[in-house]
Amino acid sequence: MxxxxxxxxxxxxxxxxxxxxxxxxxxxxxxxxxxxxxxxxxxxxxxxxxxxxxxxxxxxxxxxxxxxxxxxxxxxxxxxxxxxxxxHTQLLHDRETLAAVRRAVGHLTAAPDGAPELPTGTRTIGELAHRLQVTPATLRAWEDAGILTPARDPATGYRRYGPTDLRDAELAHLLRRGGYLLGTIAEIVRQVRSAGSTAALATALDRWQRKLTAQGVDxxxxxxxxxxxxxxxxx
Missing domain, CATH: 1.10.1660.10 (Multidrug-efflux Transporter Regulator; Chain: A; Domain 2)
Structure with a gap:
């Protein structure tokens, strides 16, 4: 040589x-x-x-x-x-999560009453953190940013994450991995909650799709x- x-x-x-x-x-x-x-x-x-x-x-x-x-x-x-x-496994997971969010957006815009199809049941903060593989502190930070609005158990005062919170948490997790700031994510989540325009959400998902494609090529x-x-x- x-x-x-x-x-x-x-x-x-x-x-x-x-x-x-x-x-x-x-x-x-x-x-x-x-x-x-x-x-x-x-x-x-x-x-x-x-x-x-x-x-x-x-x-x-x-x-x-x-x-x-x-x-x-x-x-x-x-x-x-x-x-x-x-x-490669993480990239596949991100692609599957993105596809799931796109389906949720499709439900949001297609449902006659404007309401998307939501997960069922409630979760504790520990259960939701385990589901997303984040820390409870991360979920509390998302709550402080207005992304999550969990109810409190009347007897214990502990947070209980309902179907809407589960959907919003999944969406926040995806967008956070895409590098979006908490304030931007909070705005997108608010749009989904209100069942209004999903233009910002669609734009974010398109950008994340391009990022995943570029990563695959890399x-x-x-x-x-x-x-x-x-x-x-x-x-």
């Missing part, structure tokens, strides 16, 4: 040479050999590793990308693949780069 300088790797991605060195020191790139004077000697394997790592960041985020590369360099391919599988690109790097490093 031909030798490369840190600047050669950095120039391809528009990053600094220090960033390349930092990635190596963190274990995201394989350890480079040194010249007698201490300069790093990079190869095509390092260039492929850097392409894979940066592609993984776009697809899975910094933490997961780093963990995948560390697993590979620790000769634990199964761990790396498991981390990738988890990312995952394809990351898989291709990672496969190339794995093939090179296995030689």
């Amino acid at each position: 031909r030798n490369l300088r840190p600047a050669d790797l950095a120039r391809e991605h528009g990053i600094s040479t220090q960033a390349v060195r930092n990635y190596e020191e963190s274990g995201f790139l394989p350890t480079a050999e040194r010249t007698p004077t201490g300069y790093r000697i990079y190869t095509e394997a390092h260039a492929a590793a850097l392409r894979a790592y940066l592609a993984l960041i776009a697809a899975f985020g910094h933490a997961t990308a780093g963990a995948i590369m560390l697993a590979l360099h620790g000769d634990d391919l199964d761990k790396a693949l498991t981390l990738i599988d988890r990312g 995952m394809l690109d990351a898989a291709a780069e990672l496969s190339r790097y794995h093939a090179i490093s296995a030689r």
Whole structure:
């Protein structure tokens, strides 16, 4: 393999040479050999590793990308693949949740009385937190923002989340994952509650759909780069 300088790797991605060195020191790139004077000697394997790592960041985020590369360099391919599988599982979950919200919006606009089809039953704060895989503190923050308005049990004073709260919580969870601020989510939820215009909700869902599609494409690109790097490093 031909030798490369840190600047050669950095120039391809528009990053600094220090960033390349930092990635190596963190274990995201394989350890480079040194010249007698201490300069790093990079190869095509390092260039492929850097392409894979940066592609993984776009697809899975910094933490997961780093963990995948560390697993590979620790000769634990199964761990790396498991981390990738988890990312795909989360993306599938988001797609299914988005589809469910779209169905709810369809019910909202199609029902003669303007009321969407709602879940049944009530939940405690702990039960709802477990359902959404968030903390009770998160639900209380959503309540403070006006997203949730749970009733209180007359006997105990504990929160009880009814069908409307369950729907609003599911919607808030989806939009929060899409990066929307609590104030924006509260406004969308208010529109759904009032069974008025769903234009803002439709716009938010379309944006989230585009984000999921882009993430799916990023995952394809990351898989291709990672496969190339794995093939090179296995030689």
